Amino acid sequence: MRALLFTSGSPFARAVRIILDEIGLDYERREEVTTPSVEQRAAAAPTLQVPTFWDGELTLWESGTIAEYLLSTYPQRAVVEPPLAPQAFRADAAWRDKLTFSTIQAFGTAATTISQMKWTGVTIDENAHLERSAQKLIHILDWLEDHLVDRNSGFQQGWLSIHDIFLAAHVRFVQARPLGVALELKRFRKVAALLDRLDERESFKANPIWWWEPGVIGYEPDGTPIYGGET
Numbered sequence: 580m581r582a583l584l585f586t587s588g589s590p591f592a593r594a595v596r597i598i599l600d601e602i603g604l605d606y607e608r609r610e611e612v613t614t615p616s617v618e619q620r621a622a623a624a625p626t627l628q629v630p631t632f633w634d635g636e637l638t639l640w641e642s643g644t645i646a647e648y649l650l651s652t653y654p655q656r657a658v659v660e661p662p663l664a665p666q667a668f669r670a671d672a673a674w675r676d677k678l679t680f681s682t683i684q685a686f687g688t689a690a691t692t693i694s695q696m697k698w699t700g701v702t703i704d705e706n707a708h709l710e711r712s713a714q715k716l717i718h719i720l721d722w723l724e725d726h727l728v729d730r731n732s733g734f735q736q737g738w739l740s741i742h743d744i745f746l747a748a749h750v751r752f753v754q755a756r757p758l759g760v761a762l763e764l765k766r767f768r769k770v771a772a773l774l775d776r777l778d779e780r781e782s783f784k785a786n787p788i789w790w791w792e793p794g795v796i797g798y799e800p801d802g803t804p805i806y807g808g809e810t
């Protein structure tokens with residue numbers, strides 16, 4: 580049995596879904612549009628967060644750990660250029676790759692904190708930590724821009740890396756939600772070019788991220804939000 584628990588909007592889970600598609604693995608989609616009770620979540624992971632992934636006897640949470648597991652366990656790749664990387668972290672650049680990935684995940688955490696606080700009633704302009712979190716997003720983009728070689732490369736040249744996938748999922752999440760954050764992507768030309776290329780990839784198109792605001796309970800096949808009450 581292979582299964583993934585995720586919410587429709589989670590950028591962390593979207594990145595894992597894209598990796599599963601790149602590897603070509605079938606899995607049961609345990610999709611939630613809204614957040615369930617603490618007890619239900621705790622049955623899947625002590626962090627009370629998604630994604631959680633089951634593979635046979637193994638249960639994994641934390642999206643980076645799931646991604647690392649998938650790349651190292653399943654060598655098969657979709658025939659598409661550039662192919663999904665064979666490893667999460669290159670042996671000859673392990674510390675650099677780990678640092679870059681952690682920094683990308685810090686971007687995702689800041690973005691989802693802003694989002695979750697907004698939908699529970701606190702906006703950026705009312706809270707100093709959220710304002711700081713929004714500034715963090717720009718500083719991280721600035722640093723990542725400096726770490727891309729050119730406008731045609733991802734974070735591991737010649738490969739689609741988990742770094743590329745998670746950064747795209749996090750940035751597009753911020754852009755798809757009315758969070759009050761302007762990322763000014765035009766300033767980050769290498770990052771913007773990378774994300775535009777990834778938008779065209781089948782695995783990204785098959786796992787779209789759509790506009791969400793309170794009241795959205797699902798989507799039409801073309802991404803039009805379906806409203807059905809508060810969430």
Ligand SMILES: N[C@@H](CCC(=O)N[C@@H](CS)C(=O)NCC(=O)O)C(=O)O
Nearest residue numbers: 589590591628629630641642643691
């Ligand atoms: N570090 C975690 C973050 C996952 C995360 O923040 N998931 C969000 C959805 S995007 C969540 O489950 N939030 C509910 C909560 O934090 O209580 C990972 O990489 O998996």
